[in-house]
Amino acid sequence: MKLIAVTNDRMSIDELIQTLLAIEPYIDAVILREKSKTDTEILKLIQKLKEVNFNVKKMIVHGKPTIANTEQIDKVQLPGGLPLPDLMRQYPALLFGKSVHSLEEAIVAEADGAESVLYGHLFKTNSKPGLQPRGTDDLRRIVSSLTIPVYAIGGIRPSHIERLREVGIAGVAIMSTIFESEHPKNIAKEYYDAIHT
Template identity: 30%
Template sequence: MKPFYLYAITGDEFHQGRDLIEVMEQAILGGVDIIQLRDKESSRKVVFEKAKRLRELTKKYGVTFIVNDYIDVALAVDADGVHVGQDDMPLSEVRQLVGHDKIIGVSTHKVEEAIEAEKGGADYIGVGPIFPTNSKKDVVDPVTTSYISEVKAAVNIPFVAIGGIKLHNVRQVLEAGATSVCMISEIVGAKDVQATAQKFIGILKRGDTDETFN
């Protein structure tokens, strides 16, 4: 898979009345280089329609597009891959369904899970939640930045830190060893989505200081 820095997950509840595509396009223009469609509330038909629109948007900008959980939807819209959790279908079965050309991401909360995901053929893993977060209803307790260091030492596949990451604490995540970060509300719920994404990219790619944004 292509290297990535800033990973954004959709969250309609944070869009402040704005259209999904409008929000995610602003995120891409700000520097987001991978997008995941996550929607556990809508009907499968609605999720499919969202996925179809996001696939068109991400193709336009050459951004990687991932669908959370719904393998059939991911395949139907020719998404770049799928993301699954610890309680979802076994990784070996997911790979059999999507083939070897698709990306598979796996959420992990323990080093053992990260190692298992790598052995199982995951292309990347999600690491977290690093800090407390209200973006997801099914989160486990925060694992803190120490988990980032442990994962970096234990696996060789790419990983992305997620969970409660904001402009004021993203440096802690990078200092622990992460090079990629993922957000939901902090980006898609921002008043200025593009500007917020640009600030994160400035820190991730150039090491901009917080003073840059005052």
């Protein structure tokens, strides 16, 4: 099972770099989900990460295939709504993960050529206030219906890992718990330890 960090778009570039360097040993990948930053700022972030030897293979660009292509990053995570088949034709060298919120969306994403899907939100989370969590029943159906890797996101705690492992997911994506912590390295290690015990 893999551990993917998802940035929360609340840090400066320098703060984010320091946090990512601290958690890098414990994560398999990071989705750079910095929606409020300009393309120029995201490029600067990626270039600075490369300068400090953050592993490029662990980087996933959120929603911006042009930037991934320019910076020779292999993977893009697409939010719902972006036309996957068109983007695959335009950027044949890239792998695309797709964020989904239902079994139907997951089936379409796989048929369209997604390399993986990210499903959520599973449990109550501060980043989705007032929205009902989806739980694990649909997640279980998605895992059994698809042949591509299925990742889960949303309110996942280290204590959930064993239960989620039984569902058969490829990994978990964590945002708030890591990036809103005063000790992100310790939190990332807690997830790492839960996954690897």
